[in-house]
Amino acid sequence: MSAAQSSGVLSALLSLESDDTPMHIGALLRFRLPQKAGANFLAELAGSFRAQSELIAPWHWRLKRGGLRALRARWQVCQSVDMDHHFRQIGLPSPGGERELGVLVSRLHSQPLDMSRPPWECYLIEGLEQGYFALYLKIHRALVDVAGGPEIFHAFLSPSANAKQAFAPWTTSIDSDEMPARPMLPLGDSLRASAGLGRAFARLVSAGLRKNPALAVPYRAPRTALNGPVNSQRRFATQRYASARLQTLATALDAENDTVILLYLCGSALRRFLKEFNALPDEPLIAAVPQSRVSLSDFSLSFVSLGSDEARPLERFASIQRSYKAAQTHISAVPEPLRMAYSLAAGAPFLLGEITGARPWMPAMFNLFVLSMPAPESYRYLAGARLDSIHSLSMLMPGTALSISCQRYADTVNVGLTGARDTLPHVQRIAVYMEQALEQLEAAVMPGEKTA
Structure with a gap:
């Protein structure tokens, strides 16, 4: 399928995007802490993510639109990415059960992405019931497509429980080394x-x-x-x-x-x-x-x-x-x-x-x-924490x-x-x-x- 045909779908999606119908999708990933995880496991994980400040394509791309929004849009590299905006660590209100998690994620998913920036956000959620934590990833559907598809939501995870290094989502991709050469189809x-x-x-x-x-x-x-x-x-x-x-x-x-x-x-x-x-x-x-x-x-x-x-x-x-x-x-x-x-x-x-x-x-x-x-x-892991x-x-x-x-x-x-x-x-x-x-x-x- 040609890039022009694929861009037709994206142009259609962008034409439907509004304050009421933002075109982002998300994933809630719930992890079980490793058995021997220390008290600082989540703080160290957050620190590791923040230290990985080199973004690979397409995580540092933003969508540049013409004056008529979907009539002409193209990707451009964002030269300066504020990681404090894109990655945040937040706590779940007590008692940290499924209800509280659902309310929090509903609220996060309701908030629109800042389209002047690369259109994605990542939240590390602590305070879940004992032994668990979560990640919530929110990415614009157009970025998911150029990233190679929805697999981008879990491509950063390891198949090995023994892999202790935690790769941040924005350090992995599937097949998006090159920016699309032409703008999306009008x-x-x-x-x-x-x-x-x-x-x-x-x-x-x-x-x-x-x-x-x-x-x-x-x-x-x-x-x-x-x-x-x-x-x-x-x-x-x-x-x-x-x-x-x-x-x-x-x-x-x-x-x-x-x-x-x-x-x-x-x-x-x-x-x-x-x-x-x-x-x-x-x-x-x-x-x-x-x-x-x-x-x-x-x-x-x-x-x-x-x-x-x-x-x-x-x-x-x-x-x-x-x-x-x-x-x-x-x-x-x-x-x-x-x-x-x-x-x-x-x-x-x-x-x-x-x-x-x-x-x-x-x-x-x-x-x-x-x-x-x-x-x-098969099961996937993040710094030894199993994706549940x-x-x-x-x-x-x-x-x-x-x-x-x-x-x-x-x-x-x-x-x-x-x-x-x-x-x-x-x-x-x-x-x-x-x-x-x-x-x-x-x-x-x-x-x-x-x-x-």
């Missing part, structure tokens, strides 16, 4: 390129529906609270599962992988959540499921029905599995080099609606994002008040829920309902068996 060019695929997109969707009625398509999602207003304030919640637990259930249900299980948990939790507020639509919720192996240059978007209109768990799962398979078949019919452009074409009406102010009166493109983020397959969990924090689009991200790390599946605080103030309740939905499905499929 937004007008991006829209024209997307519009040129519009008719082909409509034809392919129409043909797909004729072949498989289970195919979920954009702009047919019911409008719900999930499509309510989005301002700058965020709520963040987490959930965590043993990989073996999900895989056992996937095998029992003859599912290809645990992705369908995760989609079921999302749909079931949201069904219960919306029903509590007498806001459950008659039509099923539609999830946008991005797929990107590396970066935005290898990006495609599919749509899956979450079966929220079906009251019975097994029938709901079957409905989701049919929709997921239809989505996989549909996107595989698009030649791989064209999938990103095809996804741009799918989003062109949404983008035009946002620019013209017509989006609130348009049919909802989808209800929420459900995405998978990369994570190491990693949860992603998402950016929110206009009119999309919830995004759910999943990461398969070591022997666990970590789920992060990022919501618009004033539209969805009870995001933690959705996380709790996901666990209860899993227990309900296990009871239906494997009655009498004890689950982990």
